[in-house]
Amino acid sequence: MNSGDYTYIWQADEWPNWRYDLAALACPLAEVSRAQGLLMGRLSDVGRPKRDQASLSALTEDVVKTSEIEGEQLNVESVRSSIARRLGVDIGALAPVDRHVEGVVEMVLDATANCNAPVSRERLFGWHAALFPTGYSGLSKIKVGAWRDDAGGPMQVVSGPLGRQRVHFQAPPADRLETEMGRFLEWVNSESGEPSLIKAGLAHLWFVTLHPFDDGNGRIARAVGDLLLARADGSPQRFYSLSAQIQRERKAYYDILERTQKGTLDVTDWLAWFLDALHRAVDQAQHTLDAVLAKARFWQRFAGTPMNERQVKLLNRLLDGIEGKLTTGKWAAIAKCSPDTALRDINELLEQGVLRKASAGGRSTHYELNESSADPVIVSAAPGAV
Numbered sequence: 001m002n003s004g005d006y007t008y009i010w011q012a013d014e015w016p017n018w019r020y021d022l023a024a025l026a027c028p029l030a031e032v033s034r035a036q037g038l039l040m041g042r043l044s045d046v047g048r049p050k051r052d053q054a055s056l057s058a059l060t061e062d063v064v065k066t067s068e069i070e071g072e073q074l075n076v077e078s079v080r081s082s083i084a085r086r087l088g089v090d091i092g093a094l095a096p097v098d099r100h101v102e103g104v105v106e107m108v109l110d111a112t113a114n115c116n117a118p119v120s121r122e123r124l125f126g127w128h129a130a131l132f133p134t135g136y137s138g139l140s141k142i143k144v145g146a147w148r149d150d151a152g153g154p155m156q157v158v159s160g161p162l163g164r165q166r167v168h169f170q171a172p173p174a175d176r177l178e179t180e181m182g183r184f185l186e187w188v189n190s191e192s193g194e195p196s197l198i199k200a201g202l203a204h205l206w207f208v209t210l211h212p213f214d215d216g217n218g219r220i221a222r223a224v225g226d227l228l229l230a231r232a233d234g235s236p237q238r239f240y241s242l243s244a245q246i247q248r249e250r251k252a253y254y255d256i257l258e259r260t261q262k263g264t265l266d267v268t269d270w271l272a273w274f275l276d277a278l279h280r281a282v283d284q285a286q287h288t289l290d291a292v293l294a295k296a297r298f299w300q301r302f303a304g305t306p307m308n309e310r311q312v313k314l315l316n317r318l319l320d321g322i323e324g325k326l327t328t329g330k331w332a333a334i335a336k337c338s339p340d341t342a343l344r345d346i347n348e349l350l351e352q353g354v355l356r357k358a359s360a361g362g363r364s365t366h367y368e369l370n371e372s373s374a375d376p377v378i379v380s381a382a383p384g385a386v
Contacts (some may be wrong), residue, residue, distance in 0.1 A: 009261055010172045010209055016183070018202055019266040022195075028275035029197060035282040036233065042289060043239060052089045053292045055237045058285060059083050062226070063101075063108050066219050066243035069250060074101055083109070103130035104219070111223040112238050115230035118189045121181060124212075127223060131216045142214035147181065150174035155211050168258050171211035180210050188224070196232035200225045201274035202267070209261055222246070229278075240285035245277050253277075295319040298369065305352050310335040311345050315354070318369060 006012055043051050060080045067074050082097045082105045084090070107127040117123070129145040136142065148155055155171040172180060184206055194202065204225035211217045222243050230236055246253045252273070260270040298319060307315075314331055331342035349355040356370040 007262065008170060008209075009263065009265055010180075012265055014265055016206060017265060018206075019264075020198070020268045020271050021266075022198075024268055025198065025271055025275065028272055028279065029195060032197060032275055032279045032282065035279055039239060039282055039285055039289070040233075042286070046289075046293065050292055050296055051237065051239075052087065053296070054239050054285075054289050056080065056084055056087060056089050056091070057288050057292060058238050058241050059087075059108065059112075061244045061288075062238065062241040063104050064244075065241060065247040066108070066222050067104055069222075069243065069247050069253075070216075070218055074104065079105065099133050103133050106130045107219070107223050108226070111227040112230045113236045115227045115236055119185055119224065119227065121185065124220065127220055128213050128216055131219060137215040144214075147177040147212050148174050148214045155214075157211075168254075169209075169211075169261050171209070177210065177212050181212055184210065188228070196228065197275060197278065198271060200228035200232060201271045203228050204274065205257070205260060205267060205270055208257065239289070240281045242278055242281045245281035245284065249277060249280075291319070302352075302354055305354060307349075307354075308345070310337060310341075311349060311354075314345070315349075315369070 009015060043054065046054075060076065060083055063079045063083070064074050064076055078097045078101045080091065082101055086105065086109060107130050110123075110127070125145040132142060132144045135144050143149060150173060154173070156167050157169040157171075158165040158167050160166045184203075187206075188203055192199065204221050207224050208217055208221040213220065225242065226238070229242065230238065256270055256273045260267055263269075295316075298315075314326070314335055317334065318326065328339050328342045328346065331337075331345065332339045335342060335345070337345075346355065353370050356368050
């Protein structure tokens with residue numbers, strides 16, 4: 001059957017016999033593998049505490065961004081605290097965590113830390129239940145921990161206002177899911193012969209095309225892909241986030257996905273996009289590692305400097321890349337103290353050489369972290385404060 005004879009790839013007679021041009025993908029595969037090798041080589045030289053911090057950063061970004069792709073905003077500090085507690089990484093005071101954050105963290109960590117365990121329907125049901133602990137998606141009651149039943153009509157991916165919605169994709173009928181998911185899971189758990197990175201890309205596409213749940217399909221598809229990437233890396237510890245890269249390229253991601261799901265079973269273009277995005281994710285991890293190392297050097301330099309809990313907290317926020325300038329007012333808000341106390345904190349750090357005054361003065365007096373090996377981070381005082 002030609003692509004013009006059907007609307008979606010799952011309707012093709014030869015479904016799901018994926019085809020791709022391995023020769024055309026050889027160069028992207030080699031480039032990703034080289035980038036992964038360079039990253040792992042650096043990580044092998046930095047020692048376990050810094051590797052743990054790099055992994056904590058990558059996993060935090062992965063959890064936050066896989067939800068952000070679906071329009072959900074998670075509290076970054078809550079996510080970081082949840083992951084740090086589970087991994088046994090010391091980050092000082094832990095932020096409070098809600099059960100929704102815990103559910104997403106559970107899924108992502110189970111997918112990667114237990115990457116060599118079989119992927120079963122029960123495991124997927126557990127991930128789905130963890131994502132929706134109340135049984136609701138927003139205000140809508142959904143079927144949790146089970147395949148969808150299409151009681152409300154076909155499963156469709158739509159956009160636009162009510163009454164003028166555009167259908168981007170329609171998934172296979174629910175009565176096919178038991179057979180379809182059985183075939184998918186058998187393939188995931190078998191030695192199916194594809195290069196490992198190709199298999200991760202195919203798994204992501206295959207799962208999101210089946211769309212077996214009422215909600216959460218994108219997040220679970222990315223978790224399955226991460227599981228296969230962890231198997232490919234030969235390590236349960238994650239140092240890069242494909243979900244974060246997909247979020248950075250969200251429009252391109254949805255565009256290539258829609259074209260692929262309405263095309264033929266030759267998915268070379270999808271796999272090329274997937275490998276290129278993966279390459280960019282690994283390259284981005286190099287910058288994350290740079291930040292981890294700069295932060296470690298900073299604290300080594302000032303290890304003997306007495307600081308209160310507020311100062312440590314705010315300096316860590318600066319080192320992690322706080323958005324915008326940190327005024328005394330913002331310092332007070334984050335540290336939950338008065339502006340006068342915030343100003344005393346800043347002045348103490350200036351006297352200790354932890355902060356330094358920037359060249360600009362007067363009403364726009366600013367301060368920087370006094371660490372030549374770290375990128376300057378600006379602290380701005382409120383007008384008249386200094």
